[in-house]
Amino acid sequence: MATENTRGLARLMLAPSVGLLLVWMIVPLAMTLWFSFQNYNLLNPANVSWAGLFNYQYFYTDPAFFQSIWNTLLIVGGVLLITVVGGIAIALLLDQPMWGQGIVRIMIISPFFVMPPVAALVWKNMIMHPGYGVLADINRALGLQPVDWFAQYPLFSIIIIVAWQWLPFATLILLTALQSLDGEQKEAAEMDGAGFVSRFVYLTLPHLARSITVVILIQTIFLLGVYAEILVTTNGGPGYASTNLPFLIYRTALLGYDVGGASAGGIIAVILANIVAFFLMRAVGKNLDK
Amino acid sequence: MARAVSTRRTVVFTIAAWIIALILFFPILYTIITSFKSETEAIQGFGIVPSGTVESYAAVQAQSNYFKFFLNSVIISVGSTLLALLVAVPAAWSMAFSPTRRTKDILMWMLSTKMMPAVAVLVPIYLIFRDTGLLDSRVGLTVMLTLINLPIVIWMLYTYFREIPGEILEAARMDGASLWGEIVYVLTPMAVPGIASTMLLNIILAWNEAFWTIRLTTTNAAPLTAFIASFSSPQGLFWAKLSAASTLAIAPILIMGWFSQKQLVRGLTFGAVK
Numbered sequence: 264m265a266t267e268n269t270r271g272l273a274r275l276m277l278a279p280s281v282g283l284l285l286v287w288m289i290v291p292l293a294m295t296l297w298f299s300f301q302n303y304n305l306l307n308p309a310n311v312s313w314a315g316l317f318n319y320q321y322f323y324t325d326p327a328f329f330q331s332i333w334n335t336l337l338i339v340g341g342v343l344l345i346t347v348v349g350g351i352a353i354a355l356l357l358d359q360p361m362w363g364q365g366i367v368r369i370m371i372i373s374p375f376f377v378m379p380p381v382a383a384l385v386w387k388n389m390i391m392h393p394g395y396g397v398l399a400d401i402n403r404a405l406g407l408q409p410v411d412w413f414a415q416y417p418l419f420s421i422i423i424i425v426a427w428q429w430l431p432f433a434t435l436i437l438l439t440a441l442q443s444l445d446g447e448q449k450e451a452a453e454m455d456g457a458g459f460v461s462r463f464v465y466l467t468l469p470h471l472a473r474s475i476t477v478v479i480l481i482q483t484i485f486l487l488g489v490y491a492e493i494l495v496t497t498n499g500g501p502g503y504a505s506t507n508l509p510f511l512i513y514r515t516a517l518l519g520y521d522v523g524g525a526s527a528g529g530i531i532a533v534i535l536a537n538i539v540a541f542f543l544m545r546a547v548g549k550n551l552d553k
Numbered sequence: 554m555a556r557a558v559s560t561r562r563t564v565v566f567t568i569a570a571w572i573i574a575l576i577l578f579f580p581i582l583y584t585i586i587t588s589f590k591s592e593t594e595a596i597q598g599f600g601i602v603p604s605g606t607v608e609s610y611a612a613v614q615a616q617s618n619y620f621k622f623f624l625n626s627v628i629i630s631v632g633s634t635l636l637a638l639l640v641a642v643p644a645a646w647s648m649a650f651s652p653t654r655r656t657k658d659i660l661m662w663m664l665s666t667k668m669m670p671a672v673a674v675l676v677p678i679y680l681i682f683r684d685t686g687l688l689d690s691r692v693g694l695t696v697m698l699t700l701i702n703l704p705i706v707i708w709m710l711y712t713y714f715r716e717i718p719g720e721i722l723e724a725a726r727m728d729g730a731s732l733w734g735e736i737v738y739v740l741t742p743m744a745v746p747g748i749a750s751t752m753l754l755n756i757i758l759a760w761n762e763a764f765w766t767i768r769l770t771t772t773n774a775a776p777l778t779a780f781i782a783s784f785s786s787p788q789g790l791f792w793a794k795l796s797a798a799s800t801l802a803i804a805p806i807l808i809m810g811w812f813s814q815k816q817l818v819r820g821l822t823f824g825a826v827k
Binding site for chain 2: 269272273274277279280283284287288291292295359368369370371372376378379381382386389390392397400401430431432435436439477481488508509512513517522526528529531533534536537
């Protein structure tokens with residue numbers, strides 16, 4: 264019944280979205296690529312010249328570059344470790360019978376809805392502040408020296424804050440997956456005398472595998488771009504101790520006015536993201552076939 | 554006997570879950586508590602019973618014209634959501650009901666635009682905005698957030714629309730309904746819940762977006778994300794005022810979030826986990 268008419272209409276309905284996203288994807292990216300081969304400083308915009316691979320070389324030889332790549336990977340890896348392990352544990356707990364489950368659930372997912380600057384400031388000032396933070400209060404009550412978190416463990420502190428924001432996401436998705444586990448299978452396993460550990464390893468974990476993959480991939484996309492949390496807490500310091508790739512690019516572009524250098528960094532970020540995207544698309548695409 | 558054991562188990566699980574929940578919720582709870590303290594009270598060490606003063610709320614509004622930022626957040630997040638829906642509903646509709654051989658490729662390509670790191674296009678976007686006068690304008694930021702969230706909106710709508718059974722359409726056609734009648738009387742009522750939850754999730758995402766909103770605004774169009782981030786360079790002690798500003802910034806979205814837990818899973822996993 265799909266006439267020529269409806270098919271034309273369908274194409275017309277799709278056109279604006281495709282057009283917008285096409286422009287959105289191609290124009291800025293092409294500009295970044297072009298700038299990355301130029302000597303272009305915003306302080307001296309009249310003097311733009313071809314730089315060849317100089318910007319890449321400059322970025323590559325900057326000691327901050329490798330540190331920022333390493334920091335980026337540490338943030339992604341650290342947060343993933345905390346949120347996936349913690350998320351599985353909390354999801355398993357929430358799947359059990361208890362009183363006030365609705366309220367518990369609401370409390371646990373809440374951090375996800377807190378905007379990044381608020382999350383960072385609250386942790387910085389109210390929780391981790393060496394003078395007035397709650398952790399300092401606890402340390403003093405125990406007779407210990409308060410810790411200056413952002414000076415002594417800047418990257419670790421940022422990982423904690425970001426993990427706090429993403430733990431609810433992992434928990435919620437894993438819990439959703441857990442609740443779709445066939446109850447009969449669980450009962451059968453229990454009847455056969457399978458203990459908690461073997462039920463977890465042979466039944467629950469394989470069932471969760473796909474959701475865990477999805478959690479890891481989606482979080483990685485967002486975690487590669489952590490920005491506001493760093494801006495608000497350590498501003499990338501001390502030195503470059505908590506500077507990740509996005510923050511280094513921001514520093515180069517808007518604080519150093521170096522358009523060429525920042526663009527080269529941007530292209531490197533694209534390559535990094537593409538490696539992740541490749542795997543995510545495969546996982547999501549598989550689901551589409553079902 | 555079995556009954557007693559299961560009750561004891563429930564007690565153990567309940568206590569464990571409440572402890573974890575309270576720890577995770579504590580930073581938010583403590584922010585809300587501190588917002589009802591006076592500044593001197595706020596720095597006097599740990600205390601969970603505030604004096605209940607609302608002076609911090611009044612001070613935030615008086616000092617910073619807080620509601621201007623709040624209004625910007627509302628305009629930008631709601632505006633970009635409506636704009637995205639306007640473009641995405643027809644697209645998702647056509648892909649769900651008139652799929653072609655290329656539909657899957659188009660969907661995957663749309664998703665791939667979401668993978669582009671924002672920071673990679675910071676320089677060109679900043680320059681384009683500067684040269685067109687869009688820096689620090691609500692229009693510019695609204696368009697920006699529309700583009701960023703468009704793939705998620707299309708995907709989410711697509712997964713909802715696809716669940717509307719095709720047989721209903723055929724039945725309507727058999728009864729002689731026109732294409733227009735089909736859309737208005739048959740499909741729209743079934744699509745409304747999906748559109749509503751897509752809208753809710755997108756408002757949350759746009760409200761909390763904290764890269765472009767901070768970098769592309771200064772004062773006029775600055776939403777709450779930029780306003781709160783400006784607190785990072787402190788001038789004196791401001792714990793209670795910071796808490797009041799933070800509480801106001803997260804409260805509406807927290808409440809919306811509680812209502813949209815289920816949709817959240819679906820939207821953020823592009824339909825991969827339901």
